Amino acid sequence: MNRFDVMRTPVETAAMTTPLLDVPLLDVRGLSIALPPGADRPLAVDNLTFTLNPDEILCVVGESGSGKSMTAHAMMGLLPAPHVRVAGGSLLFKGKDVLAMPEAEQRSLRGGRIAMVFQEPMTALNPLMRVGRQIGESLREHTDLPAPARRARVVELLAQVGLPNPAELAEAYPFRLSGGQRQRVMIAMALACQPDILIADEPTTALDVTTQKQILDLIRSIQAERHMGMMFITHDFGVVAEIAHRVAVMRHGKLVEYGAASDVLNRPQHPYTRQLIASVPHYIEHRDDHAKAGAPLLVADKVRKVFHVGGGLFKKSKQVVAGDDLSLTIHPGETVGLVGESGSGKSTLGRSIVGLIKPDSGRILFEGTDLLALDRKGFRPYRRAVQMVFQDPYASLNPRHRVGDIVAQGPVAFGEDRNRALVRARELLAMVGLDGSAADRFPHEFSGGQRQRIGIARALAMEPKLLVADEPVSALDVSVQGQVLELLDDIRRRLNLAMLFITHDLRVAAQVCDTIAVMRRGRIVEMGTAREVFTHPRDAYTRSLLDAIPGKSWHIPDDLQKVPAGAH
Amino acid sequence: MLGFAQLFASRLVKAAAILIAIVVMNFFLVHAAPGDPAMVMAGEAGAADEKFVAQLREQFGLDRPLYEQLGTYVGKIVQGDLGFSYRQQRPVWDILAERLPATLVLTLTAFLLALAAGVALGTLAAVAVGTWADSAITVLALLAYATPIYWIGLMLSLLFSIQLGWLPAFGYETIGAGYTGLAHVADVAVHLILPVITLALFYMASYARLTRASMLEVRGLDFVKTAKAKGLTQSRIVTRHVLRNAILPVITVAGIQAGQLVGGSILIETVFAWPGIGRLAFEAVLQRDYQVLLGIFLVTSIMVILFNILTDILYGLVDPRIQVSQ
Amino acid sequence: QETPVRGGVLNSIVQPEPPTLMLGLNQQGPTQTVAGKIYQGLLTYDRKLTPMPSLAESWTVSPDGLTYTFKLYQNVKWHDGKPFSAADVVFSTSKFLMEVHPRARAVFSRCESIKALDDHTVEFKLKEPFPAFIQAFEVSSAPIVPAHIYEGSDYRANPANTTPIGTGPFKLKEWVKGSHIQLVRNEDYYKKDLPYLDGITFRVIPDAASRSLALESGQVQQTQYSDLEPFEVPRMKTLPNVTLTTEGYEFVAPMAWLEINHRVKPLDDKRFRKAIAYAIDRKFIRDKIWFGLGRVPTGPVNSVVKFYDPKVTTYEPSPDKAKALLDEMGLKPDAKGVRATVKLMPMPYGETWTRLGEYLKQALGKVGVAVVLESTDAAGWAQRVANWDYEITTNFLYQYGDPALGVARTYISSNIRKGVLFTNTMGYSNPKVDELFDQASRENDPAKRQEQYSEVQRILSDDLPVVWLLEMEFPTFLDKRVKNANTTAIGVNDTYESVWLAK
Amino acid sequence: MIKSDFWRAFVRNKGAVLGLVILVAIVVLAVFASVFFPGDPWEMATAPFQPPLSEDALLGSDMLGRDIASGIAHGARVSLLIGLTSTAAALAIGVTLGALAGFHGGKVDDAIMRFTELFQTIPNFVLAVVLVAIFTPSLTTIVAAIAIVSWPPLARLARAEFLSLRTREFVQAAITTGQSNSTIILRQILPNSLSPIIVSASLMVATAILLESSLSFLGLGDPNAMSWGYMIGAARTVIRQAWWMSVFPGLAIVLTVLALNLVGEGLNDALNPKLARSRG
């Protein structure tokens, strides 16, 4: 039973019980936003209509570039003038058109009645100003509070968003705070003047799952407490399922589906919505246990890596333990998932295996040979066998080389004839689903998903036995993500490749991995088959990770569920 | 504040290392220079014979082995003795000390003017981006940037002194006027106008360009969006958020240039007959008085180092991140 | 004649600032101008270079030309109050100057003895006749220094060097380095009622433009030597308050020339040097580069120097003759019209000399002699010229009133001395010339001397060891109120005892 | 595609087009100097001190009767030659050192950066003056001196580019596919770091021209090469009598440097589109 079936959304309740509220808090009618000539499309937002009521959370979902942020920015008067502008429609706040207001009035709404929280907590705060002052600025602008009262209010706000030591924290500069703390500061800033509407533009995307959960909880409780209208922008259906009362789905600037959360999530109508929901990684639908056959292909044994950061003539450098006592085995054909929060050392281990980082101690045995004991020359033969797929499809391809060359460069470096390598490159590109002409084009002519395919082809050109994939899909949209994961799985099966799959997304790991290793602060805290880890987590940290996954209680409608890869 | 002291100490050690390198380089440059100062002096006396030249060589220690001379040189520099100008028959330091104040007055005034005007103009242009005011400032800055500064100086003195007769064309004060007190200050100030404007123009142009570009860049950063979303007024956003962040690269560049300003002042002092070390450098070049030239070289390098340290301190005061990340 | 009035201070310029005012140790131009008021020589010279009394009241020369006896003025006192006597003269000429003054050393080393006959009589006995001897007693050539201060000390390190003690009409009052040197009247001066002036102030004005402005505005009443750049002269001489004279430099009599290294081919060929002479327009140099200052020379001797003879081979500008000579030498123009390439190293003494280099490059280029200009600094120039490491350079030398003192040194083969500047650095050698200069220097009969010098001038003007370019003149600007200044052959370097300022 | 994109972006900047036009004109003037003004620019073409628009000298003559116009045309050669060669030399030093420092990091980087800092500490112009004065002015010493004082910013730029590109994933990919260091430096990193280097180099040509003119102005030019700075320096003392001698060569410098700056900005817009957008 889904909770959305039984629960009425608050707005429905409000509409029925308080007829006074026939004017919605926010009424967007036919909003269009024009992009400058030469942009990828003429209208960033095309004839958008929706409403937001008090005490309601409206989630706006859609792929990257669908116009979600533009809509929010238009409401805040933040469109990058003069080249991006509102081309039509109206934005009624309590019945009054914001766009027609004089600038001063718009300004008093901004920050006063309508507040906004941004996606990137690292850059959204002024690095040169103490956070207390930054919050106080809002109060100074919109209230008559004297300075001491403002200061007291700032501390109070910081306490409300759950920050420890608020009085002390108010005096800190942003760079001293963690990402989650900064996002809390942002929220405190938005709440400063008790706004009617809170707009949150992907406020949790940049955060780790556990932090994301805390922030989501915070936002939801504050919204409920103050009965604010809230527009929550996200691309994660898990988050939608967690908090939304109503959902608006956008695509290419147009609203394609709009309705109560329960309807959209459980009975999506529009094909695009259906496609989006179908691509959502399903939680817990892990595959069957992998039969480990033969000798292990790779054994990492007590690998340790410490980075020394900073330091100079007079300063001791800071030590960052990125890997400590890391042990791990990978058998042929096995996919090992390495999960953990940002900075836990996942990439460090991955890079150590492919020889990009030299660990301080430990052994990495590949087919019995210790790779770490080898010098540059001795390592070379093993380079072919161990290949890597990188996270960022935009950064991992040299923009100045043709795709064919990019794929062929590896084999050529190992003495393969250039023409033969190019022919083989075309075959590989076809194998990863790109057409023949791809080889002659440059990377910038491809989409993100296509580029990731090129990256995979490059790795395969070396005919590796082990593929280290470092967050190969986290930069991609959900729909594309699914396709790339399928491709990887397909190749793995066809070539019997072993794979080390690094991800921070447990849902993705669940979908593709046979074995899961959970990392935390440079250590592997738990390792086991996917089934074991997901159903009977032994480590408390693993449990908290699982617990933090948003939208766990939501089951993807059966007709949209795909058979998980590898499940028989 | 411990971090700050450490930062300072490490800067000093680095500065000392650089200075030693420069001193040694100086020594070898002197010896790479062709000719023999004793010969020149002999020549200037109107006649020369072997005995005279030999006496002079002995007097200047030029007859000693090279390593001994290097030792003597470094030893003297350490004691603040920059050597002896054979041409002027005076210690280099005395000559420099006499000229330094005039240069400092000129360069510091020009620097402060350039910084204030440059940042103001750059801010104005960035705020009014796309308007005629922006275009005018941009074009002017570009022109000032592209024009040789000695030529601007010549043209200004051609116009304001020779054609219009409004301002003195050269010099530090009215010779022999014997002004004292305030009248003297006013006299010097009038003489300062043209050289200061000339020297300031180029630097003003670069600060204006830099400020404008930096403001436009900062303007697009997320925290400015945050400030706008708070409903702050435009002027508060510009002064509190944009300018403060945009000024950081300006400080960096200004710090580098403040030291280099002395180099620029060689040209200005030449054009305006300003009796500072720049002018001295020009005279030293003409007479190839290497001792003086290298003394100037050392002193200006020290000034660069001092300005660099000052910049670091200033930067540390403005940007709270520095003390930690350093 | 107006009657002189006492009082007033004369303002002048000193540029560059002299390193010291101890004239015995340093004879740079600026030192001479200032210290010439403090120190005195035995003689001074009129415009025709005839000796006139200074510290010596009278003098006699024995008929064999070997004994010179000077009678000194009575009652002369040093600025510190000590009496001046013949002993000071003997000390100065036989010890002090022999040690520190190269030019005086060359002259007084010809003496067999220098004796004080009494407190006010000095006798110089020469080893052999040297009629130019009488030209060597001017204040910068033989300044008389106080024996009681210098005798037995390390002359160069004597602390008194900073407070010069002379006998002259003016004493040093104050020297603010970088600003001015102030001289005041010597109240104890041995000539009654002299000097007229209360004092003389020399201002240090390093910038050329400021110097002309100072004169223009009347802040200074006198400029000399190179205080004003040649290009300023045409403008300045139209000023109502000043007069320009180029007199007063007869004693130094500078001569500029193209110094040619005879060790380098084809420069050793006199036809080549003549071709150079024909290629150059010296009037142009005088008028356009020196802005009219100077005279076009005829031969090796400056026309204001004794025994000058204009009847010599001269070289009017004629590119055709130049080309003909080069053709004769077999130097035919190549495809680019170049017959020969020479390196020219202009004297690094300022803009005018640079311009001259540019002009020469151009003028010689016209007849097919390509010139590569070499840039040097003073030290490099001095060293390269002294060590014969050059092809052609520009240079100028003072001729000191008598060919024996200032001309012969350039041409006689005994003066080919590597490493010494202002010698026969060309490497020119002609036994006849050596012989004539030698005879003339020892010849007591003026008529015979003239004959010998005339002949040597004719030979030199045909051999053309160097190409004479200009008898240089320096501009002296005097405010019209300054009277009686600049009357002798040493001009502004003289004592100025009888200079006065009209009110 | 990439090329035409580049052109479109470049042409969009009107100033850059203007700069390019001026620059082409100056290059033409320099290349055909001996066609427009046959003969030697040092030659006395007419009487000294002729004002502009006189018969033999369109822009007047100087104190030795040399044609100012001819001097400007031939001076363009010297200026451009010195600007280009010294920039090339500075690039060779700067990019090599910067690339090594950025690519290898660690001790190599440390050593190279200390060395660079030393050169950045010494005031540029003073060092250039000292070097040229001591090693006697000639085209070679001037070019060398300019190169010696101008390479540090290029080295820093190249280092920064290499440092950041070195950690880029496509370079890591090149390492994992076994490509050699030299291939990675030359084929993978260098082409990608070129845009900012080209932009800096174009601006550096302008700076080099200014620097040369300043040296010549102080009398530290090659005495055999007619250059703009020399013309102004030589005319400085007669500026009261003859303004044209310093005004025209000055304008030539301004135009050239301006043109190079405009082209540099255009290149910047076209090659570094991210910066261009922020320009508004």
Ligand SMILES: Nc1ncnc2c1ncn2[C@@H]1O[C@H](COP(=O)(O)OP(=O)(O)OP(=O)(O)O)[C@@H](O)[C@H]1O
């Ligand atoms: N400053 C800008 N100038 C021009 N076009 C822009 C600008 N910002 C965004 N766009 C374009 O506007 C469209 C909508 O962008 P918007 O930022 O609203 O997307 P989004 O849905 O928020 O995507 P994401 O999930 O990536 O944040 C896109 O096509 C984008 O390329």
Ligand SMILES: Nc1ncnc2c1ncn2[C@@H]1O[C@H](COP(=O)(O)OP(=O)(O)OP(=O)(O)O)[C@@H](O)[C@H]1O
């Ligand atoms: N080259 C390096 N120099 C210094 N510190 C480093 C370096 N690379 C990584 N680290 C540090 O090591 C720790 C582990 O980094 P690593 O990149 O392995 O984490 P991760 O688990 O991959 O994180 P993410 O999910 O953010 O990619 C982090 O604290 C990081 O800051």
Ligand SMILES: [Mg+2]
């Ligand atoms: Mg967005």
Ligand SMILES: [Mg+2]
């Ligand atoms: Mg990682």
